[in-house]
Amino acid sequence: MALKFPIFMDAQSTTPCDPRVVEAMLPYFTEKFGHPASRNHPFGWEAEGATDAARARVARLIGARDAKEVVFTSGGTEAINLALKGVAEMYREKGNHIVTTAIEQRAGLDTCKRLERQGFAVTYVPVQPNGLVDVDDVKKAITDKTILISVMFANNEIGTIQDIAAIGKLAKEKGIIFHTDATQAVGKIPIDVETMGIDLLSCTAHLLYGPKGVGALYVRRKGPRVRLAPMIDGGGHERGMRSGTLPVPLIVGFGRAAEICEESMPEERARLAKLRDRLQDTILGSVDEAFLNGDPERRLPHNLNISFAYVEGESVLMGLNKETALSSGSACTSATLEPSYVIAALGASSELAHSSIRFSLHRFNTEEEGDWVARRTIEVVRRLRDMSPLYELAKEGVDLKSIRWKAE
Amino acid sequence: MAYSEKVVDHYNNPRNVGSFPKDTLGVGTGLVGAPECGDVMKLQIKVNVQTGVIEDAKFKTFGCGSAIASSSLATEWLKGKTVDEAAKIKNTDIVSELKLPPVKIHCSVLAEDAIKAALADCKEKWLKAGAPAASTT
Numbered sequence: 001m002a003l004k005f006p007i008f009m010d011a012q013s014t015t016p017c018d019p020r021v022v023e024a025m026l027p028y029f030t031e032k033f034g035h036p037a038s039r040n041h042p043f044g045w046e047a048e049g050a051t052d053a054a055r056a057r058v059a060r061l062i063g064a065r066d067a068k069e070v071v072f073t074s075g076g077t078e079a080i081n082l083a084l085k086g087v088a089e090m091y092r093e094k095g096n097h098i099v100t101t102a103i104e105q106r107a108g109l110d111t112c113k114r115l116e117r118q119g120f121a122v123t124y125v126p127v128q129p130n131g132l133v134d135v136d137d138v139k140k141a142i143t144d145k146t147i148l149i150s151v152m153f154a155n156n157e158i159g160t161i162q163d164i165a166a167i168g169k170l171a172k173e174k175g176i177i178f179h180t181d182a183t184q185a186v187g188k189i190p191i192d193v194e195t196m197g198i199d200l201l202s203c204t205a206h207l208l209y210g211p212k213g214v215g216a217l218y219v220r221r222k223g224p225r226v227r228l229a230p231m232i233d234g235g236g237h238e239r240g241m242r243s244g245t246l247p248v249p250l251i252v253g254f255g256r257a258a259e260i261c262e263e264s265m266p267e268e269r270a271r272l273a274k275l276r277d278r279l280q281d282t283i284l285g286s287v288d289e290a291f292l293n294g295d296p297e298r299r300l301p302h303n304l305n306i307s308f309a310y311v312e313g314e315s316v317l318m319g320l321n322k323e324t325a326l327s328s329g330s331a332c333t334s335a336t337l338e339p340s341y342v343i344a345a346l347g348a349s350s351e352l353a354h355s356s357i358r359f360s361l362h363r364f365n366t367e368e369e370g371d372w373v374a375r376r377t378i379e380v381v382r383r384l385r386d387m388s389p390l391y392e393l394a395k396e397g398v399d400l401k402s403i404r405w406k407a408e
Numbered sequence: 409m410a411y412s413e414k415v416v417d418h419y420n421n422p423r424n425v426g427s428f429p430k431d432t433l434g435v436g437t438g439l440v441g442a443p444e445c446g447d448v449m450k451l452q453i454k455v456n457v458q459t460g461v462i463e464d465a466k467f468k469t470f471g472c473g474s475a476i477a478s479s480s481l482a483t484e485w486l487k488g489k490t491v492d493e494a495a496k497i498k499n500t501d502i503v504s505e506l507k508l509p510p511v512k513i514h515c516s517v518l519a520e521d522a523i524k525a526a527l528a529d530c531k532e533k534w535l536k537a538g539a540p541a542a543s544t545t
Contacts, residue, residue: 312446314472318411318419339446351443387425387476389450389468390443405442406521 007369010325011207011302011362012156012184017253018209018363024256025211028249036246037237047248054255058216061258062182062201063192066221071238072251075215076183076204077107078231082217082242083179083200084111086228087148088120091177095145098122101133102345104152108181112150121145129347130295131160139170146176153182153191153201157342157358158294159303161189168197177226183207183215187261188300189269193218199226205250209363210257214250217241264363272361273301275370279359280304282374287381289394293343293356302361307343307352310391311384316357319380324373327358351390351400411473412507418477423484426466428452433537436530438522447471447515449479451522453486453494455530460490467522474512478502478519486523491530497523 008016028050036051038044052067059067073079088098100112102124112122123141127133133151142149149171154161164180171178179200185191186201187208193201204215219241220226234243261268283306284290293305308316313328320326328340339353359373385391390400411419427450428435434455441448448471454464465483469476481502486494502508502516 310470312471312475315419315476318416318473349444351446354443354446387422387468388470389439389448390470392427392450392468400443403439405444405448406440 003368003372005323006321007324007365007373009359009361009365009369009373010327011365012159012300012358012360013327014206014212015209015362016364017211018257018260020260021210021253021256025249025253028252032248034248036248037235047246050255051246051248051251054251054258057255057258057262058203059218061191061262062186062203062218063194063196064218065194068239069218069221071217071219071241072246072254073215073217073242074213075206076105076181076202077215078242079202079204079215079217080105080107080179080181080183081111082228082231083202084108084115084148084150085231086241087177087179087200087226088115088118089229090227091147095143095147096120097143097145098148098150099125099138099141099146100150101125101127101152103127103131103155103157103342104150105156105181105183108150108152125151127160127345130298131155131158131293131342131346132295132298133162133167135163135166135170138167142170142174142176146174148177148179150179150181153180153185154189154300154303155294155342156184157340157356158305158346159184159300159360160294161185161298161300164198165196171199172197175224177224184300187258187265188302190265193220199224205254205257208257208261211250211253214247214254216254268363269301272363272365275361275365275367276302276304276359278367279361279370279374280306282371283377286378290381291348291352293346293348304359304361305343306357306359307348307355308357308381309352309355310388310394311381312354313356315384316355316377316380319383320373320376324376326373327360328356414481414506415474415477415508418480418506419473422467422476422480424464424466424480424487425468427468428454428464428466433457433533434530436526436528436533438525438527438529440521440525441471441518443470447475447518449475449518449522451479451482451519451526453491453526453530455491457534460492462486462489462491462494471515471518472512474506474508475515475518477506478508478515479522481505482519482523491527494523495527 034043034047036048056067186203199220201218206212289309343353438451450468465486467479469479499516499520
């Protein structure tokens with residue numbers, strides 16, 4: 001099959017809608033346009049039935065036993081905001097301390113920063129060089145004022161999967177609410193909020209082949225019953241936690257996307273991991289001083305993050321961007337010129353943080369695409385190294401750290 | 409962020425990539441920036457000792473496309489200029505030629521720094537060698 005350009009390999013920023021998802025959504029724009037809260041006519045009943053079915057699909061995907069525990073939001077960012085701010089406000093009497101990690105998404109980190117300005121204390125637990133949080137470090141960070149532990153399920157840049165079950169167990173023992181930002185993990189790897197001891201879980205549809213503009217927050221109802229102060233006031237929809245007319249077509253799409261992910265997960269995981277490993281082996285086998293970021297084993301199957309020493313990430317992307325969509329750092333930070341804080345948190349030199357490239361695969365990528373991207377990446381990196389003064393110095397045997405750099 | 413056509417052209421067809429032997433009389437090397445800032449430029453000029461004219465220039469850059477373009481353009485402009493003329497190249501000239509957006513202005517500043525550093529290095533070596541310093545400023 002002929003390759004179609006540009007090739008999309010930036011699936012941790014967003015994914016294309018699965019055509020089956022769009023098909024499921026379409027009737028809800030036109031014939032089935034009712035308001036799910038309209039309790040006294042068939043239009044409303046139909047819409048409510050559709051959102052309930054979607055809610056059940058999403059609940060099933062994350063192992064929630066009760067579909068009512070799923071609260072729809074506008075996306076992952078809102079779900080994370082609601083979880084953190086909602087708990088902070090509701091449990092303020094109980095304590096003012098939050099434990100999180102240094103590699104959370106911006107939505108998590110920036111919400112914590114705001115809470116700090118409002119008088120909360122936040123501990124940002126560091127990660128080990130492989131990107132994993134040491135559960136002991138989380139334990140040590142807990143104080144008698146801790147009301148919330150928030151640790152992401154899988155990282156958006158390096159794909160590292162945290163030991164969520166162990167952190168959930170710890171949170172249970174200490175009687176602390178546990179939130180996980182699972183935006184990158186839901187639909188990709190098995191998740192069970194019950195066995196993993198998760199009290200709050202954020203996710204979004206557009207990363208699992210659903211539409212943009214809808215996400216969900218799982219809010220545990222039993223053992224313990226988690227209460228949240230709402231961020232948006234209004235008609236009291238979503239058990240009072242998130243008012244606003246439900247975007248029925250988006251929710252229907254989310255439900256269908258969740259259903260497809262559940263059905264295809266075992267096969268898709270294996271296929272993407274194989275594709276990813278091939279990409280990784282080809283690149284690391286052909287380029288010297290290229291380093292894998294994150295844990296090689298505990299990693300999302302579709303994620304590959306490599307730092308190419310002596311070349312700058314944006315310049316690599318520029319060499320590829322006519323034909324391939326990849327990312328350097330995350331899409332959230334690529335509008336700034338800061339190097340990746342995630343790679344920096346691994347303890348790598350900041351130069352390597354400037355050199356990271358993320359390949360993230362999706363359902364529709366093929367082996368031919370993988371091979372093409374690998375080949376082009378290798379070519380571009382080699383070309384850039386030929387014009388890199390750092391590569392030249394390193395090849396001459398100069399220790400780059402011995403040079404007194406004149407920073408601006 | 410979309411790049412200007414000129415930046416893309418310099419990125420795809422960089423002019424004068426390479427190196428001169430550092431210790432040759434008449435060669436000046438400027439190495440500016442820092443790896444942890446994501447930008448390092450090495451810019452070299454080869455000056456005719458008699459005339460003070462820059463006969464050749466080369467660069468190597470670690471950095472984004474705009475940094476590569478800024479240094480590539482600088483080498484193009486340096487060739488054929490006297491050292492005095494070269495010292496007058498301003499970062500703003502590079503900004504307007506390459507249509508750099510505000511977030512990329514630091515790339516042009518770095519290129520100007522590299523030119524200045526190469527000129528200074530050339531002069532220093534010149535003085536050390538006891539050559540007539542009349543044609544440098």
